[in-house]
């Protein structure tokens with residue numbers, strides 16, 4: 480009995496995460512926005528999922544996203560990420576455990592579900608320690624966000640790069656979220672379809688977007 484109690488306590492302490500820590504120079508309004516995005520991400524609920532979503536996350540919803548994120552991420556910092564257009568990055572001296580947000584993260588035009596996706600995307604960069612490759616020179620797809628993607632410097636070959644899990648989450652929200660508004664689902668589908676194009680193998684795109 481005592482052993483069982485001890486084991487239960489040990490297991491529950493493994494399951495709980497230390498709160499995310501924000502570096503001191505992160506502005507309060509950025510921290511507030513990010514905290515609300517994380518709460519949104521963890522609070523997503525669904526009861527069914529696609530095969531690829533199960534492969535990436537295990538569970539169908541925010542509880543699995545929390546595990547996925549917190550297995551790797553401990554700190555949130557602010558940076559320009561060397562690119563005024565990028566909203567976040569995951570390189571630098573605290574590469575093991577920090578996601579850096581830029582001022583672009585605060586742009587009112589970014590919907591919340593997209594910012595949630597960015598967290599999963601950057602978390603993958605921490606895991607993989609690789610950046611993206613150029614889309615192929617003869618790549619025929621064009622993005623509504625970035626225009627023609629041929630030679631665009633942000634593609635993955637297949638679902639095993641940084642785009643895979645975030646895009647799978649967006650499709651999951653669009654199709655299976657049980658506590659999302661229609662606006663959130665529509666935003667999720669729009670960005671899922673657009674970011675899916677950054678995976679240039681056609682068969683991989685089919686796997687990530689499969690129901």
Ligand SMILES: [Zn+2]
Nearest residue numbers: 600604611641
């Ligand atoms: Zn990336």
